[in-house]
Amino acid sequence: MVYDPSMMDVMHGFAGNRMLVNGQAGATAVVPAGIVRLRLLNGSNARIHTLFFDDTRSMHLVATDGGYLPAPLALDVLRLAPGERAEILVDFAAGGAPVLISDPGQPYGVLQFETDSTLTARITRLPDQIDGAPEDLSGKEIRTRQVSLDMGMGGMMMGGGGFAINGRPFDMNRVDFEVALGSVERWNMRSTMVAHPFHVHGVRFRVVSENGALPRPENTGWKDTVLVPGEAEILARFDQPASAETPLMFHCHILEHEGTLA
């Protein structure tokens, strides 16, 4: 596998041509003939996965980045941007060898499953409810910030990555926001040119809207990473202490956008 991104790859994020699952190419997961809980993390450096099963079986979403949902949410398709996590329950009781696929437009196999009836399924029925109760943060915010995820060809031509937040490239020695511990803030996010998966350390947030519409089902629980397709509003609760010496980061989760390339 060769990592040799062109300037366009740096702009859009470098998409490799080999799918690895837990570090393995051509991985197969052997599962019991029952309900199996899968913890998914998109560890690709830039690729947004749009996951579905080849036999169109449902995925029951039970948790997102930062916690459980109140009840399982049946999905045919699950979108996962770099850095996002999801936990799903999948019913393999009927046996067979389904394949988890990504990208309805240009499908590629992600993970082959094999059912083994000698294995014991620990989950025998789909729960009606889960303990999760993502807190409603609306109206609790003490301030609103504008966060613009920028990229400029000019900066790139001059040798830098050209990536900036609110017009400023990353600098380890600069603290951008001071936030009161325990407070809730509304951040109005905006991506220019391409969609960026935005990640904040040390917080949990709720997605209020995406491009003016209600959040997609995958974004209805506690999150710490969200794909900002154009505009997104989030309400974030800051419960982790951080000092000027050890500040928390916020950044795009596309690897090529995370720093300035020399």
Ligand SMILES: [Cu+2]
């Ligand atoms: Cu980005």
